[in-house]
Amino acid sequence: MARQFFVGGNFKMNPVTRDQKKALIKILNDATVDQNVEVVISPPALYLIPVKDSLRSDFKVAAQNCYVKDSGAFTGEISPRQLVDAGVPYVILGHSERRTLFGETSKLVADKTQAAIAAGLSVILCVGETLEEREAGKTKQVVEAQLTPVVAALKEADWSKVVVAYEPVWAIGTGKVATSAQAQEAHADIRAYLASAVSSAVAEGTRIIYGGSVNAGNCKELGSQKDVDGFLVGGASLKPEFVNIVNAKQA
Ligand code: 13P
Numbered sequence: 135m136a137r138q139f140f141v142g143g144n145f146k147m148n149p150v151t152r153d154q155k156k157a158l159i160k161i162l163n164d165a166t167v168d169q170n171v172e173v174v175i176s177p178p179a180l181y182l183i184p185v186k187d188s189l190r191s192d193f194k195v196a197a198q199n200c201y202v203k204d205s206g207a208f209t210g211e212i213s214p215r216q217l218v219d220a221g222v223p224y225v226i227l228g229h230s231e232r233r234t235l236f237g238e239t240s241k242l243v244a245d246k247t248q249a250a251i252a253a254g255l256s257v258i259l260c261v262g263e264t265l266e267e268r269e270a271g272k273t274k275q276v277v278e279a280q281l282t283p284v285v286a287a288l289k290e291a292d293w294s295k296v297v298v299a300y301e302p303v304w305a306i307g308t309g310k311v312a313t314s315a316q317a318q319e320a321h322a323d324i325r326a327y328l329a330s331a332v333s334s335a336v337a338e339g340t341r342i343i344y345g346g347s348v349n350a351g352n353c354k355e356l357g358s359q360k361d362v363d364g365f366l367v368g369g370a371s372l373k374p375e376f377v378n379i380v381n382a383k384q385a
Pocket of ligand 1: 308
């Protein structure tokens with residue numbers, strides 16, 4: 135079965151006012167988009183419920199993080215069960231900003247992924263190497279090391295709830311997008327790893343999306359690569375051009 139193209143908009147800690155948030159949602163609600171694409175918008179946690187309630191029904195929302203426990207004394211955290219109860223279907227886990235700025239290890243990301251899926255969420259699981267790691271020829275090794283604890287934590291059936299986002303750290307927010315060849319190579323390596331570590335069915339069925347300086351100008355070429363099943367968009371998801379990215383597969 136063909137993998138459905140997936141475009142996520144990661145707002146990160148933007149926008150800063152509710153008026154700006156409303157203006158962004160209006161642009162999305164008014165847009166004409168390719169109905170073959172799964173579109174998922176990820177606003178800050180504070181806005182998840184109002185965005186879900188005001189967003190067009192063919193777009194979904196994602197949290198940008200969650201904790202591993204259902205409830206309890208974990209100040210500042212949100213649980214997978216709370217997200218499910220709020221009607222939020224997706225969560226982004228393991229984003230490089232969580233790994234580098236907030237010290238999340240691959241083991242914690244794997245535990246969160248397992249907890250999120252057990253609670254009923256789908257997961258956008260982010261992996262990717264730094265510039266130093268790429269220049270040292272370690273991209274494949276680094277990404278596999280990030281995926282290995284997730285493979286250990288999940289059952290084969292759980293992978294139907296996972297979208298893998300390959301986001302090279304050096305391309306995030308820098309304007310330095312990976313070439314389509316670099317993206318294709320990394321995605322093919324991830325798919326080959328899933329085939330050997332999980333199963334060929336999981337490798338074939340799992341969407342692997344690219345993130346890092348995707349914009350209206352580069353999305354078509356990236357999206358034409360065999361193993362690029364969509365995008366996770368940061369900066370450009372806050373602009374009208376996000377609609378062009380959603381429509382990247384259209385002629
Ligand atoms: P940019 O699109 O701003 O580079 O961010 C990518 C990203 O981190 C999406 O999660």
